[in-house]
Amino acid sequence: MRVVLGACALAFGVAAGCRAPAPARNALALRPTVAANAPELPLVAPTRVESDVGQLARTPIKPTGASAETAYRRLTGPACQTLAAQHTPAANVLDEEGRAPVACDSRTDELKRVLRFCAALELRNRSAADAAERFFQLAAVEGQTDFLRDAFPRLDELLDKATAAKAASVRFPLDLSDLERQRAQLLTQLEQAEAGSALLNIDLKRRLGLSAVSERLWPGGDFGIETETPQVKEEVAAALADRPELRGLRALHAGLVPDTLPLAREHLRGTNPLLGSAPPPPRGLARLLRRNVSADGLSELEVRKKQLADLIEARERAVADETRAAVVSLTAQARKVQLARDRLDLWAAQRTDAVKKREANQPGAELLDAQVTLEWLKARADVVGEVMAWHTARVRLKAAKGWLAWECLGEGR
Numbered sequence: 001m002r003v004v005l006g007a008c009a010l011a012f013g014v015a016a017g018c019r020a021p022a023p024a025r026n027a028l029a030l031r032p033t034v035a036a037n038a039p040e041l042p043l044v045a046p047t048r049v050e051s052d053v054g055q056l057a058r059t060p061i062k063p064t065g066a067s068a069e070t071a072y073r074r075l076t077g078p079a080c081q082t083l084a085a086q087h088t089p090a091a092n093v094l095d096e097e098g099r100a101p102v103a104c105d106s107r108t109d110e111l112k113r114v115l116r117f118c119a120a121l122e123l124r125n126r127s128a129a130d131a132a133e134r135f136f137q138l139a140a141v142e143g144q145t146d147f148l149r150d151a152f153p154r155l156d157e158l159l160d161k162a163t164a165a166k167a168a169s170v171r172f173p174l175d176l177s178d179l180e181r182q183r184a185q186l187l188t189q190l191e192q193a194e195a196g197s198a199l200l201n202i203d204l205k206r207r208l209g210l211s212a213v214s215e216r217l218w219p220g221g222d223f224g225i226e227t228e229t230p231q232v233k234e235e236v237a238a239a240l241a242d243r244p245e246l247r248g249l250r251a252l253h254a255g256l257v258p259d260t261l262p263l264a265r266e267h268l269r270g271t272n273p274l275l276g277s278a279p280p281p282p283r284g285l286a287r288l289l290r291r292n293v294s295a296d297g298l299s300e301l302e303v304r305k306k307q308l309a310d311l312i313e314a315r316e317r318a319v320a321d322e323t324r325a326a327v328v329s330l331t332a333q334a335r336k337v338q339l340a341r342d343r344l345d346l347w348a349a350q351r352t353d354a355v356k357k358r359e360a361n362q363p364g365a366e367l368l369d370a371q372v373t374l375e376w377l378k379a380r381a382d383v384v385g386e387v388m389a390w391h392t393a394r395v396r397l398k399a400a401k402g403w404l405a406w407e408c409l410g411e412g413r
Contacts, residue, residue, distance in 0.1 A: 033121050083210075087209035088127040094116045111255040136389075230397065240319065245319070
């Protein structure tokens with residue numbers, strides 16, 4: 001399942017500009033760094049649980065003249081990831097630069113293409129990760145909002161009974177003020193969810209290259225989770241092998257010859273403006289040998305190779321630690337999903353028992369059914385939130401390995 005970037009392992013010999021034989025052009029490095037076809041987002045009319053309470057009725061943002069049935073665009077995780085990668089301006093500029101004609105096709109030009117290719121993939125990997133995280137946040141908000149709305153009829157039923165009991169000076173097992181406080185909290189949560197959904201739509205549309213006034217996005221797809229626990233050693237090895245940033249650095253190190261020294265200087269200056277200074281012109285015998293030597297006897301080529309090796313080592317450690325942290329988070333989140341499901345199972349069993357008691361007309365069964373149903377709905381909303389948090393953790397793990405970029409390129413994982 002590994003994508004081998006052959007250009008990152010090229011052995012560059014000493015070249016004399018355009019007079020040297022042109023190296024074989026790497027086909028992968030010449031490709032665009034993202035799939036060309038944009039996924040379609042079909043219009044959908046998602047099934048919703050609408051509250052009968054006036055101020056709680058949902059008012060979706062939709063363009064002028066759009067009906068309720070055409071107010072949403074269905075967005076899946078893969079489509080979100082691909083669109084975000086395609087609409088990464090900095091990466092697109094790098095791809096366009098690769099299409100510009102060059103005066104000659106030297107080893108330096110070939111190495112530049114490989115570096116641009118890896119840099120563009122790294123940028124698309126981050127864009128896809130950021131958009132995917134917001135996609136799952138939107139899915140959590142939309143899923144939990146439906147359960148919040150479903151809780152209002154039950155809560156209002158209890159409020160009506162408590163109010164009637166108070167008016168008749170009859171003892172009621174639930175405190176009226178406590179029920180009113182619960183309803184106010186639920187209303188606040190719903191309003192926050194509505195605002196959160198609107199904000200996520202604004203952010204996602206910009207990242208996906210969609211019009212700000214287009215239909216509201218509706219998350220869809222398979223939200224099931226994987227039960228297999230990721231292995232730290234295997235995930236770190238995959239990250240070190242596949243991360244585009246590391247591939248680019250290794251290509252630069254492997255291709256470093258006197259003619260490609262300017263590329264090394266430029267890259268080092270990008271990490272620290274104090275690095276990558278051009279040496280003074282050589283004099284005497286060094287000029288004849290085209291060799292600059294430092295005070296400790298090292299040539300510039302040797303110095304730059306050492307600097308790049310140190311930079312690669314540091315970035316490998318950072319990528320490995322990012323991957324380890326992502327594995328820890330994903331494993332912990334899988335456990336939280338299971339705990340949320342266990343709580344839901346407990347409330348589901350109690351709800352089934354309460355329904356049986358109500359059907360048998362047992363005293364207080366209607367009140368018990370309403371109370372248990374409220375807790376059951378809250379437990380369902382908790383499961384949705386934890387599942388989407390698991391998907392977010394998985395996105396971060398794939399991003400640490402650079403896999404989101406390769407998936408958008410069309411290379412399977």
